[in-house]
Amino acid sequence: MPSSTHHVVLGNGIAGNHAASVIREREPDSRITIVSAGALLFYNRYDLPNVFRGRQHWVDYLVHPPEYYESRNITLRRKTQVTELDTRTQTLSLAHRETLHYDKLLIATGGHAYIPERLLDYTKLMLGFHNFIVAMQAQKSVRKGGTVIMLGGDVMGIDLARTVIATGHRVILVLDSRTFWPHEVTPSERVKYLQALTNMGVEVQDSGRVERIEMISGTGSARRVFLENGEHIRGDVVMPFYGLVPTVDFLATSGIDMERGILVNPQLQTVRDNIWAAGDVCQIWSAKHNAYRFFYGYRNVKAMGEVAAHNMTGKKATFTSTVSEELVINRDGTLYSPYWEYD
Amino acid sequence: MAYDTDIQISICGSAGDGTIAVGDIFKRAMAHIGYRVIAFDQYPAEIRGFGKCIARTRVATSRVYSMKGYSDVLVSLNDLHAIPHVGEVRNYGALIYDSAPMSAVAEGAHISGHLKPGHIPYALPMREVSELATGANRSRNFVALGFVAGLYQLPQDAFHHAIAAKFESKAAAVTKSALAAFDSGFEAGAASYQFDDVRIDAPRGRKSTHEARMMTGNGAIVQGCLDAGIETFFGYPITPATGIMEHLAVEMPRHGGRLVQTEDEIAAISAAIGAGYAGSRAATATSGPGLSLMTEMMGLGVMAEVPVVIFVSQRGGPSTGLPTKTEQSDLNLAVWGGHGDARRIVLAPTNVEGCRRCAGRAFEIAEQFQVPVIVLVDLYLSNRYETVFLQDENEFLPKNWKPATTPGAGYRRYELTTDGVSPRCIPGEAGGIHTATGLEHDEYGNPSDNSGTHSLMTQKRHEKLQAAIKHPGINFTKRFGDSGKVEVGLLTWGSSFGEALEAMLLAQQEGIRCAAMKVVMLSPFPVRSVLRFYKDCQQILVPELNYTGQFAKLLTSEIALPVTRISHATGAPLDVANLVEAIRRAARKHRRRHNAA
Numbered sequence: 001m002p003s004s005t006h007h008v009v010l011g012n013g014i015a016g017n018h019a020a021s022v023i024r025e026r027e028p029d030s031r032i033t034i035v036s037a038g039a040l041l042f043y044n045r046y047d048l049p050n051v052f053r054g055r056q057h058w059v060d061y062l063v064h065p066p067e068y069y070e071s072r073n074i075t076l077r078r079k080t081q082v083t084e085l086d087t088r089t090q091t092l093s094l095a096h097r098e099t100l101h102y103d104k105l106l107i108a109t110g111g112h113a114y115i116p117e118r119l120l121d122y123t124k125l126m127l128g129f130h131n132f133i134v135a136m137q138a139q140k141s142v143r144k145g146g147t148v149i150m151l152g153g154d155v156m157g158i159d160l161a162r163t164v165i166a167t168g169h170r171v172i173l174v175l176d177s178r179t180f181w182p183h184e185v186t187p188s189e190r191v192k193y194l195q196a197l198t199n200m201g202v203e204v205q206d207s208g209r210v211e212r213i214e215m216i217s218g219t220g221s222a223r224r225v226f227l228e229n230g231e232h233i234r235g236d237v238v239m240p241f242y243g244l245v246p247t248v249d250f251l252a253t254s255g256i257d258m259e260r261g262i263l264v265n266p267q268l269q270t271v272r273d274n275i276w277a278a279g280d281v282c283q284i285w286s287a288k289h290n291a292y293r294f295f296y297g298y299r300n301v302k303a304m305g306e307v308a309a310h311n312m313t314g315k316k317a318t319f320t321s322t323v324s325e326e327l328v329i330n331r332d333g334t335l336y337s338p339y340w341e342y343d
Numbered sequence: 344m345a346y347d348t349d350i351q352i353s354i355c356g357s358a359g360d361g362t363i364a365v366g367d368i369f370k371r372a373m374a375h376i377g378y379r380v381i382a383f384d385q386y387p388a389e390i391r392g393f394g395k396c397i398a399r400t401r402v403a404t405s406r407v408y409s410m411k412g413y414s415d416v417l418v419s420l421n422d423l424h425a426i427p428h429v430g431e432v433r434n435y436g437a438l439i440y441d442s443a444p445m446s447a448v449a450e451g452a453h454i455s456g457h458l459k460p461g462h463i464p465y466a467l468p469m470r471e472v473s474e475l476a477t478g479a480n481r482s483r484n485f486v487a488l489g490f491v492a493g494l495y496q497l498p499q500d501a502f503h504h505a506i507a508a509k510f511e512s513k514a515a516a517v518t519k520s521a522l523a524a525f526d527s528g529f530e531a532g533a534a535s536y537q538f539d540d541v542r543i544d545a546p547r548g549r550k551s552t553h554e555a556r557m558m559t560g561n562g563a564i565v566q567g568c569l570d571a572g573i574e575t576f577f578g579y580p581i582t583p584a585t586g587i588m589e590h591l592a593v594e595m596p597r598h599g600g601r602l603v604q605t606e607d608e609i610a611a612i613s614a615a616i617g618a619g620y621a622g623s624r625a626a627t628a629t630s631g632p633g634l635s636l637m638t639e640m641m642g643l644g645v646m647a648e649v650p651v652v653i654f655v656s657q658r659g660g661p662s663t664g665l666p667t668k669t670e671q672s673d674l675n676l677a678v679w680g681g682h683g684d685a686r687r688i689v690l691a692p693t694n695v696e697g698c699r700r701c702a703g704r705a706f707e708i709a710e711q712f713q714v715p716v717i718v719l720v721d722l723y724l725s726n727r728y729e730t731v732f733l734q735d736e737n738e739f740l741p742k743n744w745k746p747a748t749t750p751g752a753g754y755r756r757y758e759l760t761t762d763g764v765s766p767r768c769i770p771g772e773a774g775g776i777h778t779a780t781g782l783e784h785d786e787y788g789n790p791s792d793n794s795g796t797h798s799l800m801t802q803k804r805h806e807k808l809q810a811a812i813k814h815p816g817i818n819f820t821k822r823f824g825d826s827g828k829v830e831v832g833l834l835t836w837g838s839s840f841g842e843a844l845e846a847m848l849l850a851q852q853e854g855i856r857c858a859a860m861k862v863v864m865l866s867p868f869p870v871r872s873v874l875r876f877y878k879d880c881q882q883i884l885v886p887e888l889n890y891t892g893q894f895a896k897l898l899t900s901e902i903a904l905p906v907t908r909i910s911h912a913t914g915a916p917l918d919v920a921n922l923v924e925a926i927r928r929a930a931r932k933h934r935r936r937h938n939a940a
């Protein structure tokens with residue numbers, strides 16, 4: 001492998017950082033650039049619920065200190081938005097009007113919160129939990145003993161609910177068909193799991209979908225959520241947890257095959273020889289399911305980063321998930337998701 | 344260092360970006376809020392073009408003595424110029440830059456690709472914000488300034504005040520546009536999450552009862568001249584001394600003085616000596632190349648015993664050299680330059696307040712000892728802004744030269760007295776007729792090539808200056824740091840003393856016993872106090888901004904003892920971190936020897 005190979009990794013999460021680390025181990029002299037839309041170094045998003053426990057400095061969430069990147073000669077380009085991928089010239093167009101050439105590209109841009117279309121008009125009245133800033137805003141919005149209204153209830157939301165309740169707040173969960181996303185549950189399982197949520201202290205609201213959200217004047221972030229049956233509930237903050245959608249807008253004209261996410265083979269290679277994808281952004285061909293499908297959770301995503309890195313550096317590796325996709329009810333009656341596990 | 348707030352912000356852009364202008368507003372606003380401020384701008388030598396400008400400002404709640412060797416915040420108004428300075432920003436410090444440049448940039452030409460992992464990026468579409476706020480993109484600099492103020496929650500009013508003052512003489516639309524751009528940037532900054540760890544706490548109550556003012560070294564020299572009642576000034580422009588003449592040209596007519604821009608430096612010094620001879624408080628100002636031209640006439644001042652003050656602001660040399668970069672390489676010329684044994688007095692202030700004091704006292708000293716006095720600064724001190732607290736009352740003495748005691752036919756202008764200072768008459772004074780000449784002369788001023796006369800007069804011209812070391816109202820040496828015996832001593836002069844003092848304070852925090860002494864009077868040399876300091880120090884370091892160690896050589900020639908030179912000739916001020924490392928090395932060396940013994 002020529003030492004001048006420029007590996008560009010789009011995405012500063014688990015998949016991208018682990019891939020960069022493996023590439024560096026395998027190719028000490030190649031050039032590695034991680035491109036990130038955010039301002040921070042790689043931090044552990046799985047740990048973010050701890051802002052409710054008082055861990056409120058972003059440095060506490062860093063996975064690696066700054067020296068890690070310097071010692072491994074990995075360039076980090078933060079606050080950098082990719083607007084377009086040109087596979088013919090092997091260049092990325094950046095929002096600040098610079099172009100970046102790559103020899104090999106890994107797309108690990110992850111996903112962002114999915115908001116159902118009927119609620120898009122209320123986006124500004126809700127707070128997600130997808131990055132440190134928003135997590136801090138959410139924490140500061142909830143009064144002591146106050147109420148968080150969660151909409152949908154995917155497993156990230158349920159994970160947060162555990163901490164929010166443990167720190168003395170109320171959580172009202174407005175159910176939706178995407179509750180427990182990405183776990184697929186049968187109607188009978190759903191009944192069991194909802195009971196488990198109740199056992200965890202979550203106040204389950206099953207009176208229909210959200211119809212609209214209103215700001216309560218003079219209260220900052222406090223909101224009133226109106227349900228389809230005419231009832232309304234009040235909370236300090238409204239947080240949507242309807243699952244993720246892959247971040248692939250910049251690939252619209254790239255010629256990369258996509259469905260909901262980037263379609264890749266089990267080696268995580270796209271239709272382009274020198275472009276791979278890993279993490280929540282890609283759908284991997286599964287012979288077992290005879291379909292392209294997503295694989296979620298920290299361990300899956302990290303494994304994808306490793307597989308992609310190996311294949312980008314000349315090895316043949318195949319992704320196989322080892323993470324159970326089943327929700328589990330603990331002995332104490334509470335819920336457990338294998339997707340909550342991380343190093 | 345135990346400062347509550349101690350940050351340094353650098354703004355880097357191209358000439359024409361308004362870099363220095365917003366740097367100026369920033370420092371004035373911060374001083375207005377009540378912080379201690381020290382600032383130094385770097386700009387290109389070319390009057391026109393697109394050279395690099397950097398406005399660096401250090402803001403603290405306690406007094407600071409030098410610029411920091413690193414910045415806490417870097418604002419880029421021009422990435423090509425700012426990229427080489429990215430490394431100056433410390434870990435978890437901030438970089439603020441334009442995320443929406445007007446034209447496409449080549450790969451690697453945007454600053455975002457050069458940030459170190461420890462830096463915190465703030466990408467701001469400065470051009471777009473400026474266009475939205477003002478209809479034009481020219482106010483990017485004010486957008487950036489507003490962003491800084493908003494991000495660090497600085498009082499908006501103080502900046503409004505400083506912007507209004509800056510454009511007081513311009514059309515109202517200029518101020519309005521600048522304020523609009525500033526406010527838009529402020530809003531963006533206030534809405535940004537502050538990830539960096541730059542903290543700017545509210546300033547503490549001031550200890551001084553005097554009014555705080557922002558002043559450059561050149562400005563302080565002008566203030567000293569005015570307070571001392573300067574009457575005539577002759578000068579020829581030269582960077583970095585031009586500011587002295589420019590300020591005086593505005594101020595002197597208001598104070599009843601006269602200023603003439605002469606055709607060159609020779610004319611300037613000649614006229615100033617003439618004015619001094621005529622009894623006027625007279626001065627000129629120049630830089631190294633101009634001082635070279637003035638040395639012959641300074642010999643006349645020495646020989647004819649005429650009081651005159653010469654302000655010299657050093658820059659990189661030789662020849663045209665580095666007109667906009669600093670250096671302390673004219674010490675030899677100031678102390679020794681010229682033909683004959685032309686001893687003169689040389690003062691070298693170490694900070695802005697010292698510039699005013701030395702300027703004011705220089706007139707007194709020149710008159711008392713009837714000799715040219717050089718006040719030697721450098722570009723770093725000339726252009727450096729500091730917060731100063733000036734006395735309300737004028738501390739400088741009015742004209743008071745030794746009057747003729749025996750006017751009349753027997754008047755001896757160059758009488759050999761016990762202190763070497765002769766009774767002085769000015770032209771027109773009754774009974775004071777005498778000959779003033781560049782030729783060697785007797786006590787009456789009559790030319791004489793008698794060997795005995797030359798010997799006595801040479802001795803008189805030298806010996807009379809020794810008493811200058813005791814002139815009241817100014818410290819010609821001053822010791823800081825640990826008292827008694829110390830492991831390491833720093834002996835230095837001029838603008839370098841600030842860095843030396845900062846380094847000494849840091850070394851003390853590490854447990855190294857050390858002290859620093861500034862030497863303000865370079866000629867005649869205050870041998871006794873320097874020797875006392877020397878004897879207290881196990882090792883003496885002499886940091887200065889020149890290649891040959893001019894001060895170190897002066898020192899060793901005067902006290903005949905060895906010192907360790909730390910000479911630095913890059914055109915930039917000393918680096919505090921390097922000095923601290925030098926102190927550590929010296930301390931280790933001392934401890935090894937001590938342990939071995």
